[in-house]
Amino acid sequence: MPDASPAHTPYDGTSKPFAIGLKQAEPRDWIELDGHLETYLAEKDRLYAEIPDRVFVAEPDTRAAQQEVLDLLVAHLTERFPETYKLENGRCAIAGAGRSVEVAAPGDNPLIAASKLVQEDLILMRQGEDGWRLAAGSLCFPSSWRLTEKFGKAIHNIHGPVPGFGPGTRMAELIARMFDKLAVLVERFNWSVQANGELYHPLSDRQRLARSAEADSTFPGADVAGHAFIRVERQTLRKLPASGDILFTIRIHLDPLAVLARHPDRATLAASFAEQLTSLDRDQLDYKGLTADRDRLVAFLNGMVRAG
Secondary structure, eight states: OOOSSOSOOGGGTTSOTTSOOOEEOOGGGSSOOOTTHHHHHHHHHHHHHHOHHHHEEEOGGGHHHHHHHHHHHHHHHHHHOTTTEEEETTEEEETTTTEEEEOSSOOSOHHHHHHTTSSSEEEEEEEETTEEEEEEEEOSSOBSOOHHHHTTOBHHHHTTTSTTOSTTSHHHHHHHHHHHHOOSOEEEEEEEEESSOOSOBOOOHHHHHHHHHHOOOSSSSSOHHHHOEEEEEEEEEEEOTTTOOEEEEEEEEEEEGGGGGGSTTHHHHHHHHHHHHHHOOHHHHHHHTOTTTHHHHHHHHHHHHHHO
16 A cells, blocks of 8 residues: 555655644645555545444534535535546536545535545534534544444643643643634644554544553564554645635545655654654653664664665
């Protein structure tokens, strides 16, 4: 599934871990499309068929906002990628994937139809008395969290396990103000390292605490680099004009750590990646599940630097 070269390399120093790191994005770049579209959509189909209650949640009064997302998405996709997306008799046909999605009459939860068009996960945030909460979402590719565990929670409580981002922190206050004032499409990047190439990568808060307490290696055997995958999240935020809700998209990119060896700037990337890993404190390492493996990952990256 991975491309020959990573699509995004936030570990090159352009995005710092455990920072907000938002920047304005071009509207035409809202959704990313690559040659793995069918792989992602097929995996979404499997998850919806096998564990629908774990990958989709919605408050009952969010249907209009869900429909707003679907309408915006269909309009964007058919204009931005006309060679891939076409409207035909109330359905959006996806060229090359041999599939189409009912968009004229999408049922009770239009966000499901929207999610079946793209590789991104889609989360609706709604403002309430306790701030912005997760009111609906399609999350097929979680990066070590569970949708059902965060459903209905305010953003500062969702971020509770993240070092420095929980309730009462400066970061929580900054995020709340940013949500309140959001006026343009923005994006940010995040990265983690996992021991396989699975897109569906859930983790409960209880499992995270147990993992932190044990601090065991998450990689089989001694060859950490041989099993490690870099998981990059590209996240976007946009305020919906009609509902006033905020749509949070999450696009996952997975690349074997070894793919860096084929990158033309491999030494620079490896050096920056090693520096970011080295800068993480114990709480941050625990959160990312890298406490037991950080030094071996850094050693592999430093070897790449020396090799030039």
